[in-house]
Amino acid sequence: MTTGTLIGIGIGVPLAAASVPVIIHLINLTRYRKVDWAAMEFLLAAYKKTRKRLQMESLIMLLLRVCAIVLLALAFFPFAADQVKAWFSEGLGLGRVSFAANAPLHLVVVLDNSASMAYTQEGQTSFERAKKYGLGVVDSLTQGRDRVSIVRLSDIYVPRGIGGTTISEEEQAKSRRRRVGQSANLDIETARRQLAETTVAAVDTNMLVALREAYRLMDVTPTTDAAALVVVSDFASSGWQELMAGGAQTGEFKDVLVKINERMARTGGAPIFYDAGFDDAQNLAITSLSCDDRVIGDGMETRINVEVANFSRGGEIRNISLVYRVDGREAKPAGGKVQLAAGQRNGDIQIVLKPEDLKLVSEREKKTGASRHIEVEIVEPDGLKGDNRRHLVINVVPDVPILVVNGVADKNPRLDETIYLETALGISDNRMDSDARREEVRITPNRVVSIQPSQLTAQESFLDYRLVILANVASLPESTVTKLEEFVAAGFGLIIFDGDRVDHQRYNRDLYKDGKGLLPCRLKGPEGSTDITAKLYKLVPVDEGHPVLSIFMRDVQSRALVTDPEVMRNWRGVDLPQGAEIDPLRPARVVLGINRGATPQPFMVDRGFGRGRVVYVSSTASERWNELWSSGNGLPLFLYHETVNYLTNSEARYANLGIGESFRRALRVRDIAPVYQIKDPAGAVSDIPATSEDGLPVIEFAGTAASGVYTLMASERGDSGQLNPKWQERFAVNAEARESDLVKVSGEERDEEGKGKDVGALLKDTLGDVPFNFQKAGGEREGKGLLADDAGNRLWLWLAALAAFFFLAETLWSLMISKPEQ
């Protein structure tokens, strides 16, 4: 059904309804009884006396009937009601309606296929209800004339940046438009097929962007065509709370709806919101699964942090039991039951993975490491199964090889540049286990290799290491710089400690390269004093949200570890990138500063380079320029451990992705294989070609559409062509946790029973005078296609009530004037 047709209905229904009593009246005038009457003189006299009153009564009766019928018609054809309302409010006449009556219609369907739409109740998912409605609407259009665009939320979804990288707004918009464009301007048959084939896509709801895309499609519709919008969603809090009254995006939501209405007003009508969700949805979910230790070494004990939530409103307290599996082996209970009231979360659940859980078993694993798949699951069933299970992949490595280039080697530990640092990075822990048997447990997987600067030229590649530390190295040969750039660009880490040996001019030339090189900032001359009696300065956190500082920002005591000691005596002044030197996607971040002057002097600066990162420290790794190691509070131990973890966790980051995020794996020389394949959670295997990025071979896989564990398999071909596995690596994909909150949006206001407003009322509150129609699955207007009711203001109810009133008035009036005289 086109908007033109709908507009036709808009004018036709009230007119047809209004004409019914008139026609009945006229028919009745032809269907009278004929009587030969003798006492005509009396009758004529009576008629003469009462003629005017009778005419008035007759007119009033007719008007009452017309009003009643028209109101009833409007009540049951709310679209017509809206149209009439629009005419009255806009003062537009019939010309516009007739203009659009047969115009082609471009219908834009915004289809919510986010993860929450998989919620099942009474044997039916929200998405099945949504599709049924969407297909019904499309079926009501005219083949060959009308067109349909489908905006799925999965087309809108753009994954977060991976491994610290971000995608610009422009790139995001391009990506969206490319995907939305594939379902734009479809003929009815194609639209029907695409709708039928659409599935729930474990993405989160970004309705505001979807509506903007919908408006963009409507706005490019030829002005002579009608445009209409149908939004089909479950109206779960996760996707709608911010849009509704009081939310952060309310203004933007209203703005885009105003624009959409303005477009639709050219040909009539108002957008339709269809609620396909369930009012009493309840859902238990694992909302977070993470591992504190981002790089796990063989034999290390690890803690898995689990957050669970009870997404319901006003329901009973739920008991939640968790189990976990390692590599699909037997499920083990994870602690006791957790009790959660409606709307509560608990993020304090920890699962301790013992060294034997993650132990590298085979010789190959002990040589190359292995990935372990941890699966945590809620035992209690509910309507949304997808979020009852989450996956985590932990890459267990034999160790984390770190290359330390010691700029000043000395037998005296106080004079050696890296002795303290090497010791700190390779530290172990002695603890008592349950059998009271003393056992050494590794708390770090690091394996430190120390060399002199003169040995740098002998390094063919740094790719055998995960991290390189330059400590007070005077300068680097050009070939070394190139190798280091390749190494970092591949996703590995580099720490540059300054010192008295550093030739800052050569550093700026070879490593900074006007912002294009490895060095995050331009180096200047030394600051402070070399005099050991000179004043010491404190450190101050500058970027408190930086991962390196996260353990220090947990509480006041931890923060004091950084801010209390006066430790900095001498350091190098730096200039952060300026103007053209700034790379917007890889900005330099000052993590820690030295508290001297109004503005802290940079102490630790972090910046991305390729897929890796570089951290520059403006003082020495030794006590040559500072007294960090003498502070006695363990600050350098924690600080440098966190920095190393931060720079070596790229594999951990790449092993745990969100839906839609691309999996990327840089290939070292030893990883090269003729065949690469990906096995998805359903077991389907597909070949993946290796590509090149910045001159390095890379495997990239963008098909992370489903939650679960994927396996990258590298194989070699045997003599007979069979594939022989060379190595394999796993990565996990999980849906956005916010989609688990499928409790229907209900605003901030609560009644005495704790219930909020229903969706229609909330939309009305949010949109105010902006016209819209609201329909609800299973509601009174279910299956009525575009002829929606206006639940926003329940206009139909008022109209029906008024109609009933007029009928009653007419009946009473009729009885009164025909009452026999006693």
Place this chain on the structure above:
Amino acid sequence: MAELAGKQYLDPKVLNQIRHLEMTARNVVEGFISGLHKSPYKGFSVEFAQHREYVPGDDLRYLDWKAYGKSDKYYIKEYEEETNFRALIAVDTSESMRFQSGEAPSKLEYAKTMAASLAYLIQRQSDAAGLALFDEKVYDFIPAATSHVTLLRMLATLEQHAPQKKTNIGEVLHDVAQRAGRRSLVLVISDLFDDIQHLKKGLEHLRARRHDAIVFNVMDEQELNFNFDRLTQFKGLEGYPQLLVDPRSLRKAYLEEVANFTSEARRHCLRNRTDFVQVNTRSALGTVLEAYLAKRMGTR
């Protein structure tokens, strides 16, 4: 056969119902039934009316011997017995009397039955009854007589005439007053659908001529109660225009008009010492006459 033609207006039930009544009312009939009371008139005689052939059982006293001598056949002499009571029944046969509703007879049918019943009753008392049929004017007139032949003529006349033309009650009553001759009881059976002033003048004329009168205002149930329930086109009789109207909305005003008319007619009747009886065609005729006669007796 005139005798058979008029019998439909002599309902045996009606006749049986009124047979026992004694018409003793002062103003109705002094000497209405011979021997029951003293007549105010004296010297009445018996006049020859006609001959008829003798049939066995006839009283030989009335055998006409002269006729036997001339024709050699037996003839019985029939006489019209003169009485001191003369009644003239004036029946309205205008078009308006054609009206009827439901199962009830038309007003004219009812009026004819009523007239026949009264005539029979009067003649059974050996009194004289005459008939005047009228619409705009008296177009058929049978002088009052006591003979059975007169009764048969009256019945035949009643049957012959179809309703037509308008009522002109004033003119008719003037004519009846003239034709009735000596003092008579004029029984007017009509719906009286005419100017009330005409009725008034007619009644005054009757009274001036020392006639007594009883006005039977014959009305149909619908004319009295106007119980129509849906849109109706009223087609006026007697030349009135037609009117399409919802009767429910007009009922009150109509009933007021009827009540005013009835009230006015009754008032003029009373002024002229005339009884006014409104008769619903759905009422049993005997009951109506009984009620009327009982009233007359009560007011004697």
